[in-house]
Amino acid sequence: MKNTAKLSLVALAFSLILAGCWGDDTDEKALKAKQDFETLTNYGIYANGQYTFKYTDEDYQIAFNESNNSVRLQKDDMTTYAIFSLDSAPSKGAMVQLTVQGKGVSTVKATQMEVVKTSSDGVWIWDKTSLTGYYIYWEF
Numbered sequence: 001m002k003n004t005a006k007l008s009l010v011a012l013a014f015s016l017i018l019a020g021c022w023g024d025d026t027d028e029k030a031l032k033a034k035q036d037f038e039t040l041t042n043y044g045i046y047a048n049g050q051y052t053f054k055y056t057d058e059d060y061q062i063a064f065n066e067s068n069n070s071v072r073l074q075k076d077d078m079t080t081y082a083i084f085s086l087d088s089a090p091s092k093g094a095m096v097q098l099t100v101q102g103k104g105v106s107t108v109k110a111t112q113m114e115v116v117k118t119s120s121d122g123v124w125i126w127d128k129t130s131l132t133g134y135y136i137y138w139e140f
Helices: 002-037
Strands: 044-047 050-054 060-065 070-075 081-086 095-103 108-119 122-127 132-137
Touching: 002 122, 002 132, 070 132, 095 122
Parallel strands: none
Antiparallel strands: 044 050, 044 132, 060 070, 070 081, 081 095, 095 108, 108 122, 122 132
């Protein structure tokens, strides 16, 4: 009986050690994804290490509506566009509720996300659940 209890404790300790190691790896991947996102210089949506929607000055237009807390990035021929709507004006470190809709982009229902970075003409919004970043035009 004593040997069974000791063996169970050893197995439990080993399981906890392994679980801790796996959690650290996931946390490191999430941190790396967020850091990579914060270096982006083109507006758009970034997931799985790459853009899934990317704005370029040559092919896109920006429509900013401060009173509605929304931004639309649209391709000149309107084959692709994304409308980003926030529940409030963003500020670094704040949580905002972001909704995304459009054509050629994945729709995102209102979800709480973190504003991780701002500049004079942009805001980086991070969804830690899906490891997806939204870098959008914003006038500060």
